Amino acid sequence: MMTVEIKIRKDVELGTWQGIGGAITEATAYNYSKLSPSKKRQLLDAYYGKDGLDYRWGRLSIGSNDFCLKPYEYTRKVNLSDFSIKHDEEWVLPMLEDVLRKKSLCLVATPWSPPKCMKLTLGNFSVLKPWYYDEYAKYIRRWLEEYAKRGVKFNYLTPQNEPRAAQIWESCVYSYSAQRKLAYQYLAKKLDDLDVQLLLWDHNKKKLAKVADKLLRGNEHGRTKKIAGLCYHWYDGTFPDKMWQVHQKYPDIMMLSSEMCCGFSPYDEEEWQNDAKLYLCELFADINTGASAWIDWNMLLSWQGGPSYCKNYVKSPIILNKAGDDFILTPIYHVLRRFTTLFPAGSKTVRCEYNSDDLVAIARKTKTGYKVVVANVSDKEQEVKIRLDSKNVGIILTKSEITSIDI
Numbered sequence: 307m308m309t310v311e312i313k314i315r316k317d318v319e320l321g322t323w324q325g326i327g328g329a330i331t332e333a334t335a336y337n338y339s340k341l342s343p344s345k346k347r348q349l350l351d352a353y354y355g356k357d358g359l360d361y362r363w364g365r366l367s368i369g370s371n372d373f374c375l376k377p378y379e380y381t382r383k384v385n386l387s388d389f390s391i392k393h394d395e396e397w398v399l400p401m402l403e404d405v406l407r408k409k410s411l412c413l414v415a416t417p418w419s420p421p422k423c424m425k426l427t428l429g430n431f432s433v434l435k436p437w438y439y440d441e442y443a444k445y446i447r448r449w450l451e452e453y454a455k456r457g458v459k460f461n462y463l464t465p466q467n468e469p470r471a472a473q474i475w476e477s478c479v480y481s482y483s484a485q486r487k488l489a490y491q492y493l494a495k496k497l498d499d500l501d502v503q504l505l506l507w508d509h510n511k512k513k514l515a516k517v518a519d520k521l522l523r524g525n526e527h528g529r530t531k532k533i534a535g536l537c538y539h540w541y542d543g544t545f546p547d548k549m550w551q552v553h554q555k556y557p558d559i560m561m562l563s564s565e566m567c568c569g570f571s572p573y574d575e576e577e578w579q580n581d582a583k584l585y586l587c588e589l590f591a592d593i594n595t596g597a598s599a600w601i602d603w604n605m606l607l608s609w610q611g612g613p614s615y616c617k618n619y620v621k622s623p624i625i626l627n628k629a630g631d632d633f634i635l636t637p638i639y640h641v642l643r644r645f646t647t648l649f650p651a652g653s654k655t656v657r658c659e660y661n662s663d664d665l666v667a668i669a670r671k672t673k674t675g676y677k678v679v680v681a682n683v684s685d686k687e688q689e690v691k692i693r694l695d696s697k698n699v700g701i702i703l704t705k706s707e708i709t710s711i712d713i
Contacts, residue, residue, distance in 0.1 A: 313693050329366070418466075463502050664688055665690065679709070689701075
């Protein structure tokens, strides 16, 4: 058995871990509406309670996305004369209001697409018409104001979900220069008096180092107080090296994982254990490279992985049973629960260094020293040596074990 050495870099402080959360999609809210009042309370406890996942974050879509019952828009007119969020009052707002009565959240808003009246189709993708940037910024502000009237205020806004992807569902493609233009010249100015900050990118991590340079440096408009940092998705890989490059180059920015989920397969507890490991590896890698917080995708999907009007079915940590009147806590949920127990929001994170694909590790300060959380993601026992200055602690991790060690 080979020994893996984990070195705690107490000299490399990564900031305060701000916790995890999930997106309140229309699919989630629709499924939530099927539950009895007592089951709704149990679901909210499972996600937001201190004995549950202690969710601190939420993400909402501005307009429809692939996890809606059907596409919809808030306006069909550029001047917004017919603007209305009435559609959200059926499912999304009632669930969001139930959640916020239970717990205050840090909320992120994301559009999947501008209204069709502001878009131009070019081949197999669409873009925001160059002459409608100001009108689109007004549209975003109007949405934030309408939610504020209902007592919902957002902490962060991302200008576009997956701005480099042309999807079969709602999407809009932006070049790097177009992303900068929208964020710096229009949204930052139009939202200047609102207490909301911008998180740029909101797409995959493979090119994150390049993305950071494109969006945070070399911009003729300069950084503004409105630009808080970057957010990203998991779908093309974890890429801790790219994350670490960005953190080292831009240590003052916020790094938020804004979306993750695994592809659909019929529910099987043993099979879904593999997906739980993917969640764990992503979480640990992000935290160990400077992430501040992490948001999962759908919170409550059906047994079939939906509803999704375009049939883009996926998994969620909690799913409805086949009858649709109760829910199941899946292995993904249980691994997140184990994680939040050992590494709660508010933890002061320090860097761990190790060289192994068979385990993941993160560390936090305690009143008396440091606590290292280690997870064995292999199918065999792992011998681990944890080193802090001249101190050494050795342990044996059984298959799939997650534990914490004080040093």
